Amino acid sequence: MSASRLHRVAVLVLEGAKPLDVGIPAQVFTTRASMPYEVRVCGAEPGIVAGGDGLSYQVAHGLEALEWADIVFVPGYRHPDREDPPRAVVDALIAAHARGARLAAISTGAFALAATGLLDGKRATTHWHYARALATKRPLIHVDENVLFVDEGSMLTSAGAASGIDLCLHILRGDLGVGASNHAARRLVAAPYRSGGQAQYVPRSVPEPLGERFAATREWALHRLGEPLTLEILARNAAVSPRTFSRRFVEDTGYTPMQWVMRARIDMARELLERSERGVEQIAADVGLGTGANLRLHFQRILGTTPTEYRRTFAQGE
Numbered sequence: 001m002s003a004s005r006l007h008r009v010a011v012l013v014l015e016g017a018k019p020l021d022v023g024i025p026a027q028v029f030t031t032r033a034s035m036p037y038e039v040r041v042c043g044a045e046p047g048i049v050a051g052g053d054g055l056s057y058q059v060a061h062g063l064e065a066l067e068w069a070d071i072v073f074v075p076g077y078r079h080p081d082r083e084d085p086p087r088a089v090v091d092a093l094i095a096a097h098a099r100g101a102r103l104a105a106i107s108t109g110a111f112a113l114a115a116t117g118l119l120d121g122k123r124a125t126t127h128w129h130y131a132r133a134l135a136t137k138r139p140l141i142h143v144d145e146n147v148l149f150v151d152e153g154s155m156l157t158s159a160g161a162a163s164g165i166d167l168c169l170h171i172l173r174g175d176l177g178v179g180a181s182n183h184a185a186r187r188l189v190a191a192p193y194r195s196g197g198q199a200q201y202v203p204r205s206v207p208e209p210l211g212e213r214f215a216a217t218r219e220w221a222l223h224r225l226g227e228p229l230t231l232e233i234l235a236r237n238a239a240v241s242p243r244t245f246s247r248r249f250v251e252d253t254g255y256t257p258m259q260w261v262m263r264a265r266i267d268m269a270r271e272l273l274e275r276s277e278r279g280v281e282q283i284a285a286d287v288g289l290g291t292g293a294n295l296r297l298h299f300q301r302i303l304g305t306t307p308t309e310y311r312r313t314f315a316q317g318e
Helices: 019-028 064-068 087-098 107-115 128-137 163-176 178-188 211-222 231-238 242-253 257-275 280-286 292-303 307-314
Strands: 007-012 037-042 047-050 056-059 071-074 102-105 149-151 155-158
Touching: 007 019, 007 064, 019 037, 019 163, 019 178, 037 056, 037 064, 064 087, 071 087, 071 107, 087 102, 087 107, 102 107, 102 163, 107 128, 107 155, 149 163, 155 163, 163 178, 178 257, 211 231, 211 242, 211 257, 231 242, 231 257, 242 257, 257 280, 257 292, 257 307, 280 292, 280 307, 292 307
Parallel strands: 007 037, 007 071, 071 102, 102 155
Antiparallel strands: 047 056, 149 155
């Protein structure tokens, strides 16, 4: 998507809306000179909307904001598994999607998107506490409770509230590039990219004491992406066997160690493509992928584009 045009964002506040869920997209995409977004907070109708956790919202716009928006965020709300949003809200979401708007849910906002039927046959996620309820209520949806967010193109869903930040930064990366996303992450004092899933937040009968050690190993690896990083090398740093490291790493992050390393290398390559004039061969060497052909192969597989096209779209100053 072009970074030059203005993107219109509607945040749809439903009864019982969670304050953090509402605030995340409103703040990430806040209207400012450096961000080509305009944000409108709306409800089923203008006026006061009773929210969750003791807060209420004074919204200036009704469902007409969904006719205007390019992206519609639906924050999580109270008791989403008990009943669907009002029919007028569901119809407005369907109409917005038909016009080409992206629909994005934060946490239990996924239930509102599910009520449209547009998630049927697609992957989606929601807060782990409600994942089984969503799967039971909408069996045609492929509910994945072990990820931070799911991008199905025009339909996006995220897990618990904080993962709404991950989803918003993911959208920013797609719209404006890694540099803009990282800038927003620094402004929010948030991690620019978390590769893990929400499985680590699900209560378990046995605690995972190796979590901190593996976090340190991931940080160690991020500073050595240009060097050889095999499963054995990572396991040695974590002081566990390769088999144990691999199994626990998947449990902690949702990725195998080598998948995680590859994604980290691709993200580093994206930064270099945006911020430097280095050639593809040099960048491939810098990020530990060896050759330009190898970089192109994995760039296409993970991002669906080429390094050259990516640079043309997101190079700094363009």
